[in-house]
Amino acid sequence: MIDARLRATNPTAGTVTHAMPEGHTIHRVAEDHNKWFAGQMLKASSPQGRFADGAKKLNGKLLYRVHAHGKHLFYEWGDSTLHIHLGLYGKFRRHKTPPPEPRGAVRLRVIGEDRAFDLNGPTACELLSKAEFQKLRSRLGEDPLRDDADPEIAWQKISRSRSAIGQLLLNQSVIAGVGNVYRAEILFLLGLHPSVKGNELNRREFDDIWELTVRLLKIGKRYNKIIITNPIDVGKPRSKMNSSERLLIYKKPHCTVCETAVHVWQLASRKIYSCPVCQPERA
DNA sequence: TTGATTGTTACCGG
DNA sequence: TCCGGTAACAATCA
Numbered sequence: 001m002i003d004a005r006l007r008a009t010n011p012t013a014g015t016v017t018h019a020m021p022e023g024h025t026i027h028r029v030a031e032d033h034n035k036w037f038a039g040q041m042l043k044a045s046s047p048q049g050r051f052a053d054g055a056k057k058l059n060g061k062l063l064y065r066v067h068a069h070g071k072h073l074f075y076e077w078g079d080s081t082l083h084i085h086l087g088l089y090g091k092f093r094r095h096k097t098p099p100p101e102p103r104g105a106v107r108l109r110v111i112g113e114d115r116a117f118d119l120n121g122p123t124a125c126e127l128l129s130k131a132e133f134q135k136l137r138s139r140l141g142e143d144p145l146r147d148d149a150d151p152e153i154a155w156q157k158i159s160r161s162r163s164a165i166g167q168l169l170l171n172q173s174v175i176a177g178v179g180n181v182y183r184a185e186i187l188f189l190l191g192l193h194p195s196v197k198g199n200e201l202n203r204r205e206f207d208d209i210w211e212l213t214v215r216l217l218k219i220g221k222r223y224n225k226i227i228i229t230n231p232i233d234v235g236k237p238r239s240k241m242n243s244s245e246r247l248l249i250y251k252k253p254h255c256t257v258c259e260t261a262v263h264v265w266q267l268a269s270r271k272i273y274s275c276p277v278c279q280p281e282r283a
Numbered sequence: 284t285t286g287a288t289t290g291t292t293a294c295c296g297g
Numbered sequence: 298t299c300c301g302g303t304a305a306c307a308a309t310c311a
């Protein structure tokens with residue numbers, strides 16, 4: 001069970017990070033309590049006063065039974081749950097043992113027999129009660145990577161919404177795990193304008209979105225990167241692709257299919273890239 | 284040094 | 298209630 005590869009939020013918007021440290025022992029927690037709980041997200045769910053208790057509970061614990069849902073990781077500990085969310089830049093960094101002195105913002109150090117992991121970056125890392133876990137879990141939508149995912153539930157939410165599909169894809173309570181890069185690439189590949197409303201999509205279009213999302217997230221999980229392009233077209237295996245070869249529309253000045261200038265705009269407070277020709281607006 | 288960011292939440296107003 | 302926009306958070310990178 002060691003090194004189960006699980007997906008989590010990370011700098012690459014929902015792809016896998018390093019192998020997750022399951023079956024290892026927490027050796028150290030950050031001394032800088034304020035830094036640990038710096039983010040608003042953490043303040044909301046973890047009052048600072050609880051840190052000391054949490055840190056004590058964390059130290060020396062064995063991490064076991066990890067599972068991912070969307071961009072969240074959960075380690076079960078009997079009645080409580082360690083919740084980790086890697087945010088924008090968080091990641092698990094793997095070391096051999098003994099690991100070097102921690103550098104930068106190391107939140108958590110996990111030590112195994114032959115390897116160690118540092119959790120660093122502005123990440124969520126908190127201990128949740130059963131009720132808190134249930135509450136968080138209930139706010140998450142279907143994760144296309146999970147065996148128990150039910151696309152019907154996602155379809156109900158999307159088909160009843162007047163929001164743009166470009167918004168809905170980023171909404172973790174609709175589909176959990178899609179980030180800004182995936183949303184741009186998914187809509188581009190399907191020729192859908194990001195402004196098309198959820199309730200304007202037909203079932204066939206939703207099925208295409210779901211299937212493509214599953215496929216892309218699986219590739220991302222496997223290669224630890226968001227990879228959209230076909231390796232045959234690029235002429236090298238996926239593991240060797242560089243960043244400009246992996247994507248089709250995100251941050252591209254010109255459409256990689258028709259060479260039209262890519263339209264860059266804001267949707268859901270995030271930059272969205274779309275091709276005015278390949279993704280026509282709907283009347 | 285500066286600005287942007289592959290993420291999320293709280294809050295406010297329509 | 299639903300929906301859109303904005304601010305805040307903070308490490309990292311160009």
